[in-house]
Amino acid sequence: MTKKFPLTPLSDRIVVQPADKGGEKKLPSGIIIPETVDKEKPMQGTIVAVGPGKYEDGKHLPMQVKVGDTVLFSKYGYDEVKIEGKEFYILSESSILGIVN
Numbered sequence: 833m834t835k836k837f838p839l840t841p842l843s844d845r846i847v848v849q850p851a852d853k854g855g856e857k858k859l860p861s862g863i864i865i866p867e868t869v870d871k872e873k874p875m876q877g878t879i880v881a882v883g884p885g886k887y888e889d890g891k892h893l894p895m896q897v898k899v900g901d902t903v904l905f906s907k908y909g910y911d912e913v914k915i916e917g918k919e920f921y922i923l924s925e926s927s928i929l930g931i932v933n
Contacts, residue, residue, distance in 0.1 A: 839915055841883040844925040846897060848877035848905065849918070874904045874929055877921065895925060902932040 841847055879901045885894040897903060909927030913920050 837881040839881060839913075839920075841881055841922060843883050844886040844893070844895065845883045845922055846879050846895070846925060846928075847881040848903065848910070848921045848923065849880050850875060850877040850921055851902075873907070875907055875910075875921075876902065876904050876932065878902050880920065897925065897928060897931060904929045904932060 837847065839847055879897055879899050882895050882897060882899055885892055887893070905921075905923055906927045906929060910921035910923035913922060
């Protein structure tokens with residue numbers, strides 16, 4: 833039996849567990865490249881919770897993503913939260929750039 837995620841997002845929000853950032857890289861020459869160099873790339877993560885969707889002009893628009901999808905999302909379009917000691921991002925569905933197949 834799977835444990836239910838302790839946070840339910842509202843409207844068109846989703847909760848993403850970010851992929852490993854990798855940290856800094858060390859070149860064979862000994863030069864250390866900090867992770868801040870790659871900051872302009874989109875982020876990747878796995879969806880752990882999905883809201884019900886949003887209402888627009890009285891019509892319900894269901895979510896296009898689901899729990900378990902791996903997605904690419906905008907670097908600056910999320911809020912960071914810690915839940916049970918782990919880092920997660922909350923973002924709206926419109927911040928998702930695509931689903932990784």
